[in-house]
Amino acid sequence: MDAAATTPTPVTPFSTVIRTASQQQHTEAENSSFMSDMLGGRLGITAYRRYTEQLWFVYRALESATGSLAEDPVAGPFIRPELARTPELERDLAHLGGAGWRDGLAPLPATAAYAARIAECARDWPAGYVAHHYTRYLGDLSGGQVIRGTAEKTWGFGHKGDGVRFYVFEGIANPAAFKRRYRELLDALPVDDLEKQRVVEECRRAFAYNTAVFQELERRFPRSA
Ligand code: HEM
Numbered sequence: 317m318d319a320a321a322t323t324p325t326p327v328t329p330f331s332t333v334i335r336t337a338s339q340q341q342h343t344e345a346e347n348s349s350f351m352s353d354m355l356g357g358r359l360g361i362t363a364y365r366r367y368t369e370q371l372w373f374v375y376r377a378l379e380s381a382t383g384s385l386a387e388d389p390v391a392g393p394f395i396r397p398e399l400a401r402t403p404e405l406e407r408d409l410a411h412l413g414g415a416g417w418r419d420g421l422a423p424l425p426a427t428a429a430y431a432a433r434i435a436e437c438a439r440d441w442p443a444g445y446v447a448h449h450y451t452r453y454l455g456d457l458s459g460g461q462v463i464r465g466t467a468e469k470t471w472g473f474g475h476k477g478d479g480v481r482f483y484v485f486e487g488i489a490n491p492a493a494f495k496r497r498y499r500e501l502l503d504a505l506p507v508d509d510l511e512k513q514r515v516v517e518e519c520r521r522a523f524a525y526n527t528a529v530f531q532e533l534e535r536r537f538p539r540s541a
Contacts, residue, residue, distance in 0.1 A: 331499035341523035350530040357470040363537040365412040373423040375401045377431035381438030391442035398487030411478035424532045430525035447518035
């Protein structure tokens with residue numbers, strides 16, 4: 317018998333599909349002027365503080381939804397208390413801005429749009445929420461570690477101390493193993509192919525939101541300023 321007729325075509329795991337589909341945008345985000353200036357040590361601590369403030373709005377949107385999504389069959393398995401970043405961001409911001417760090421704090425327009433989209437997915441579309449969850453948390457567990465090292469050197473924060481706690485996952489002893497497990501969850505996402513395609517699109521959208529936030533920060537903190 318013809319072997320091709322009996323051997324099923326290997327299916328690309330969804331974790332590979334979503335990574336490949338967002339690779340180009342990942343490179344764009346990584347190479348955005350704001351990110352490369354920050355990683356090149358060319359920005360002041362105020363730019364870092366403003367960036368951290370924007371992250372706070374994003375993670376508040378991601379994490380204020382975790383209670384209602386914990387039991388959801390699609391998004392629920394991704395929700396893990398050791399990922400929660402809001403308390404860490406609040407410690408970092410208190411370090412950067414003092415006890416009154418929240419006074420008058422407002423999101424940039426791009427951040428407000430990003431947070432609103434996360435909240436909308438969390439409310440109406442758990443699989444879309446997974447796209448946002450993946451884009452931020454898997455990134456934080458990867459490239460986030462590069463940002464932490466640079467921030468410590470550039471602005472003198474203590475090693476894994478106040479100012480960079482956002483990048484420190486105290487509850488995740490083995491990030492590589494955690495990411496492997498996370499990819500297994502993506503591979504087992506209980507939705508059909510069409511829905512997976514929509515999740516990929518939402519992931520691209522999530523990257524675009526991040527790039528838009530960087531662009532707005534870049535306008536406020538050009539390298540020459
Ligand atoms: C300059 C900043 C950045 C650097 C240096 C960086 C670096 C990296 C590296 C080295 C990996 C691969 C880790 C691995 O294979 O385990 C990675 C993965 C990832 N990054 Fe970034 N990254 C940056 C910015 C971003 C941004 C802004 C986002 C989106 C908000 C992001 C989202 C992701 C995601 C989702 C992954 C996981 C890809 C996968 O394996 O499925 N990264 N990053």
